Amino acid sequence: MTETLTDYKSTVFLPRTAFPMRGELPKREPEILRRWTEMDLWARLRAAAKGRKPFVLHDGPPYANGNLHIGHALNKIHKDVINRAQQMAGKDADYIPGWDCHGLPIEWKVEEKYRAKKLDKDQVPVLEFRKECREYAQHWLDVQAAEFQRLGVAGDWANRYATMDFASEAAIAGEIGKFLLNGALYRGLRPVMWSPVEKTALAEAEVEYHDKKDTAIYVRFPAAAAEGAFAGCAIVIWTTTPWTIPGNRGLAAGHELEYAIVTVDEVAEGSLAVPGERLIVGTELLEAFAKEVGITAHSVGERFKGTALEGQHFQHPLAKADAGFDFTVPVMLGEFVTMEAGTGIVHMAPGHGEDDFALCKANGIKVPETVGDDGTYYPSVPLFAGLHVYKAAGPVCDKLTEMGNLVHRNEFLHSYPHSWRSKAPLIYRATAQWFIRMDGEDRIREQALAALDETKFVPEIGRNRIRSMVETRPDWCISRQRAWGVPIAIFVDKRTHEPLRDEGVVERVVEIFTQEGADAWYARPASDFLGLDRNPDDYEQIFDVVDVWFESGSTHAFVLEARGMSWPADVYLEGSDQHRGWFQSSLLEAVGTRGRAPFKAIVTDGFVLDEQGRKMSKSLGNVTAPQEVNDKYGADILRLWVLNSDISEDLRIGPEILKQQAELYRRLRNSLRWILGSLDGFSEAERVAPENFPDLEKFLLHRLWELNGKLRTAVEGHDWTGVYPAIHHFCTTDLSAFYFDIRKDSLYCDAPSSHTRKSCRSFLDILFRCLTTWLAPALPFTAEEAWMARYGAEASVHLDALEDAPEAWANDALAEGFAQIRALRGDVTGAIEKMRVEKQIGSSLQAQAVLADGARTFGDEAFWAEICITSAAAFGEENKAGIAPGQKCERCWKVLPEVGDNAKHPTLCRRCCEAVEEIA
Incomplete structure (x- = not known):
C-alpha cells in the first residue's frame, strides 16, 4: 500500500520553479544591477527604441551635497516608474539624470573648513576656492549617482549632466546673454531678501520659516505743521521691525480707510501714552490699539478718509535725537494698507520692503543707504553706526523713548524668514542687483501665464499654485554675491552705467567658457572677452554670480536642445515646493528666450513625513534613510511603498x-x-x-x-x-x-x-x-x-x-455573473468553516456544497463543486454544506462514491485513474 501511495504522489503535478520564496532582495538586487551593467542594458534599450516616438522626462537636478534622503528616493523612483512604463509602452524614453552643483550650500560647506582654521574665505584666491567647491560637488555627485542606481533607477548615467560642466556653464552664460541682448536684463536698486551672515541675496526657494522672538512697537510721528487740521497731533504706526526706523522716509495710509483724531483721556499705570495728547489711528483698530498701549479712556474727534492725509508731513520720530534725522516724512496712499493689525498707518522704509520701495519710488523719494551687507548700520547712520540690526531693537526703542515718541513695545513670537543654509534670520535690504523684467515689451509674465494654461498638471491643483505665484511675483532678481557659480558675464559702460549689449562679446564668452569653464572669467583679462576694439578701462566687469535657480531653469537648453532631444519635454516632475522653484524658473527662462514653456506636463509629489505625520529630523530620531531600507528590505520594497501611496499627497514612512x-x-x-x-x-x-x-x-x-x-x-x-x-x-x-x-x-x-x-x-x-x-x-x-x-x-x-x-x-456580463457566484460561494464556505470548527470535517473536500436552486443559472453540480472546492455539490432550498458521500481518493483527496470502482486503481477516483493511465 505504501509503495502504491508513493507512486501516486509522483503522478501529481506539483508546482516546480527555481524562483525562490524568499526574496533576499538586499543580496539579489546588487547582483541584478551588475548583470544589467555587464549586458549594457541601457544601450540595448536605446538601440531597441530607435525610431520610436520619443518620450522625455527632463530630470530636475538634485543638489550635489550629502547622501540621498527619502525625498530624493521618492522623486527618482517616481520618475523611473514613468520612464520604464513609457519605454515598455513603445516609446523611446531616453533619460539624462543631472545635478545642480553651484550655489550657497556647497560654498558654505567649503567655507566651514576655513572657519574651523580661523581663516577668512575672502582671503583665499577665488580660483583656488572655486576648485575646492568643484571637488566637493564632484564627490557628492558620484556618491548620489551610485545611490540612485542602487534604487534601480535606469538612465544614461555615463552621460549625466551637471551645471558645473564646462558646456553647461557656457550655455548658462549664453542664456544670460539672450536676456541681455533682448533688453529684459537690467540693473536696479531694489529691496531683496538678504542674509547678513552669508552676505548675499537669497531666492525665495532658499528661504525657510522658523519661529523667532521679536519686538513690536507703536511709534508717534508728530505733525510737522504748527497750523492746519492735524497741528498738534501725532500719527501712530506699528511695526515688528524696530531696526528699520532709522531708514524711515514716509508713511502710508489707505485711500478709503477711515481714520480719526483720538484724544487720550486716561491711561493705565506704566503706559507711555500721555493724557491730553491727540493721536491719529484707524477707527477699526482703535479699540484694540487703546487696549494694547494702556489707554483706559479716550474721546474720538474728527473722522476722515485716508485721502485727507495724503501729502501731510510729519516729523521723523528721531528728529530731536540727532540732526541727521531732522527732516519730515510725507503721507502717501498705498493699496497694500489694511486694517488687519496695528493702526492702519504703515511706516515706509524704502530700503527694507518691496511695498515701501515701490511707493517711495513712485513719489520720488530716494532710498537711503542704511544697512551694509553684513547687517550693520553704515558709518553714516546717526546714533546707530556699526550696530547690527539683530541687536538694534533695544537701542532704537531707547532713543524713541528718550524723544518721547515710543507709545508701546512688547515681545512676541512669530514665523520669520531664515536662510535655509545658515539658519540665520534674514532682512530686506535694498542693493544694486541684476533683474529680469517680468513686464514690459517682453511680456514674460503674460506669456508665462498663457503657457501655464496650455500645460497639463498632475494633480490639477498645481496649476493654481504656480499661476498665483507668477501673477504676483516681482521682477526676477538673478544676481548673487558669491564665488561659486556661473558669473553674470557682462560688462557695464562706466560712462552711461548701461550694460554692454554686444552679441560678439556674448559669443566670445560662450566660446571661451565652453573650452575652459566659467573659471575663465576670473583667470583671463577682460580684453579677451571685450575684443580688440574696446578699452577694458571703459567698462566695469561684473563678478556677481547668477542665481542657481536661473542655472537649473536653463537645463532645458543644455540638456534637451544641445543633445538633440525632444523639446519641450513631455514631463517635468518634482516635489510640490518646486512650483516656486524649478518649475517656475524653467518656465520664466524658456518663455523669456523662446516664447513658450519647456514642458508639456508638470507632475508633483507630496512631502515625506514619519508615521505620525511629523517632519523628519535627526533630533526626533524619526529619519528613514533609503540606504538603510535597501540594506534591510531591498529597493523594491521602497519602490512598492512609493507606488502604494497617493504620491500627490504627503506620504508617511517608518x-x-x-x-x-x-x-x-x-x-x-x-x-x-x-x-x-x-x-x-x-x-x-x-x-x-x-x-x-x-x-x-x-x-x-x-x-x-x-x-x-x-x-x-x-x-x-x-x-x-x-x-x-x-x-x-x-x-x-x-x-x-x-x-x-x-x-x-x-x-x-x-x-x-x-x-x-x-x-x-x-x-x-x-x-x-x-x-x-x-x-x-x-x-x-x-x-x-x-x-x-x-x-x-x-x-x-x-x-x-x-x-x-x-x-x-x-465581458461585463460575465463579471457581473461571477460577482454573484462569489457571493453564493461565500455562503457555502461560511457553512463549511462552521462544520470545520465543529470538527465535523477537516477539509472542504470532505464536504458537499448545497446551493439554492437558483444557482443552476450559473452552472451544474460539477461547476459548483469546483468553485466551492468541495468533492460534490447539490441543489436544495438554501446555501449550505453537508458531508460528502463516498471514499477519499488517495491522489486528489476528493471524497467520491466512485472511489473503488476501478480494480486496477481501487483507491482512486475515475478522473485520477484516467490521469495515471495517461501519464504511464
Whole structure:
C-alpha cells in the first residue's frame, strides 16, 4: 500500500520553479544591477527604441551635497516608474539624470573648513576656492549617482549632466546673454531678501520659516505743521521691525480707510501714552490699539478718509535725537494698507520692503543707504553706526523713548524668514542687483501665464499654485554675491552705467567658457572677452554670480536642445515646493528666450513625513534613510511603498509601514512563484486560445482587461495613483484567494490532455506576462528575476513590452455573473468553516456544497463543486454544506462514491485513474 501511495504522489503535478520564496532582495538586487551593467542594458534599450516616438522626462537636478534622503528616493523612483512604463509602452524614453552643483550650500560647506582654521574665505584666491567647491560637488555627485542606481533607477548615467560642466556653464552664460541682448536684463536698486551672515541675496526657494522672538512697537510721528487740521497731533504706526526706523522716509495710509483724531483721556499705570495728547489711528483698530498701549479712556474727534492725509508731513520720530534725522516724512496712499493689525498707518522704509520701495519710488523719494551687507548700520547712520540690526531693537526703542515718541513695545513670537543654509534670520535690504523684467515689451509674465494654461498638471491643483505665484511675483532678481557659480558675464559702460549689449562679446564668452569653464572669467583679462576694439578701462566687469535657480531653469537648453532631444519635454516632475522653484524658473527662462514653456506636463509629489505625520529630523530620531531600507528590505520594497501611496499627497514612512510593504511584497512574490511553478514544462502544444477558455478563465481575462485599462490610463496621464494597489488587490483577492485555490485541483491532478488544465496553464502563461511586465516599472528587480526564471539568464523583461489586454477580453456580463457566484460561494464556505470548527470535517473536500436552486443559472453540480472546492455539490432550498458521500481518493483527496470502482486503481477516483493511465 505504501509503495502504491508513493507512486501516486509522483503522478501529481506539483508546482516546480527555481524562483525562490524568499526574496533576499538586499543580496539579489546588487547582483541584478551588475548583470544589467555587464549586458549594457541601457544601450540595448536605446538601440531597441530607435525610431520610436520619443518620450522625455527632463530630470530636475538634485543638489550635489550629502547622501540621498527619502525625498530624493521618492522623486527618482517616481520618475523611473514613468520612464520604464513609457519605454515598455513603445516609446523611446531616453533619460539624462543631472545635478545642480553651484550655489550657497556647497560654498558654505567649503567655507566651514576655513572657519574651523580661523581663516577668512575672502582671503583665499577665488580660483583656488572655486576648485575646492568643484571637488566637493564632484564627490557628492558620484556618491548620489551610485545611490540612485542602487534604487534601480535606469538612465544614461555615463552621460549625466551637471551645471558645473564646462558646456553647461557656457550655455548658462549664453542664456544670460539672450536676456541681455533682448533688453529684459537690467540693473536696479531694489529691496531683496538678504542674509547678513552669508552676505548675499537669497531666492525665495532658499528661504525657510522658523519661529523667532521679536519686538513690536507703536511709534508717534508728530505733525510737522504748527497750523492746519492735524497741528498738534501725532500719527501712530506699528511695526515688528524696530531696526528699520532709522531708514524711515514716509508713511502710508489707505485711500478709503477711515481714520480719526483720538484724544487720550486716561491711561493705565506704566503706559507711555500721555493724557491730553491727540493721536491719529484707524477707527477699526482703535479699540484694540487703546487696549494694547494702556489707554483706559479716550474721546474720538474728527473722522476722515485716508485721502485727507495724503501729502501731510510729519516729523521723523528721531528728529530731536540727532540732526541727521531732522527732516519730515510725507503721507502717501498705498493699496497694500489694511486694517488687519496695528493702526492702519504703515511706516515706509524704502530700503527694507518691496511695498515701501515701490511707493517711495513712485513719489520720488530716494532710498537711503542704511544697512551694509553684513547687517550693520553704515558709518553714516546717526546714533546707530556699526550696530547690527539683530541687536538694534533695544537701542532704537531707547532713543524713541528718550524723544518721547515710543507709545508701546512688547515681545512676541512669530514665523520669520531664515536662510535655509545658515539658519540665520534674514532682512530686506535694498542693493544694486541684476533683474529680469517680468513686464514690459517682453511680456514674460503674460506669456508665462498663457503657457501655464496650455500645460497639463498632475494633480490639477498645481496649476493654481504656480499661476498665483507668477501673477504676483516681482521682477526676477538673478544676481548673487558669491564665488561659486556661473558669473553674470557682462560688462557695464562706466560712462552711461548701461550694460554692454554686444552679441560678439556674448559669443566670445560662450566660446571661451565652453573650452575652459566659467573659471575663465576670473583667470583671463577682460580684453579677451571685450575684443580688440574696446578699452577694458571703459567698462566695469561684473563678478556677481547668477542665481542657481536661473542655472537649473536653463537645463532645458543644455540638456534637451544641445543633445538633440525632444523639446519641450513631455514631463517635468518634482516635489510640490518646486512650483516656486524649478518649475517656475524653467518656465520664466524658456518663455523669456523662446516664447513658450519647456514642458508639456508638470507632475508633483507630496512631502515625506514619519508615521505620525511629523517632519523628519535627526533630533526626533524619526529619519528613514533609503540606504538603510535597501540594506534591510531591498529597493523594491521602497519602490512598492512609493507606488502604494497617493504620491500627490504627503506620504508617511517608518518601521511599521515598511513592514506592511514587505508583507504586501511577499504576497506579490508568492503569486509570481505559484504561477511560475504551475507553468513548469508548459509548451505551445498545449496552448488553448482564449476564446475557448472555460468561463472562470474568461472572467479572469476580463479582470486583466480592467487592470490594463488602469495601467494604460496611468501611462498616458502620468498619474499612477491606485494602479499598483489595484494589482496587489487582484493578486490577493482574485488570484490567491479565488482562482489559484480553485484551479489547484485541476493543475495538480488532471491528466495532461485535460481541457481545463490546458486552459488554466494557457491562462497562467498570459497572466505571467501581464503581471511581470506590469510590475516591471515598479519592481524592476523582482520582475527581472521572475522573467529570468521563466525565459533564461539572457532574457530581460525590460526589453519587452507591457503586455496588452485586447478588447475581446472585456465581458461585463460575465463579471457581473461571477460577482454573484462569489457571493453564493461565500455562503457555502461560511457553512463549511462552521462544520470545520465543529470538527465535523477537516477539509472542504470532505464536504458537499448545497446551493439554492437558483444557482443552476450559473452552472451544474460539477461547476459548483469546483468553485466551492468541495468533492460534490447539490441543489436544495438554501446555501449550505453537508458531508460528502463516498471514499477519499488517495491522489486528489476528493471524497467520491466512485472511489473503488476501478480494480486496477481501487483507491482512486475515475478522473485520477484516467490521469495515471495517461501519464504511464
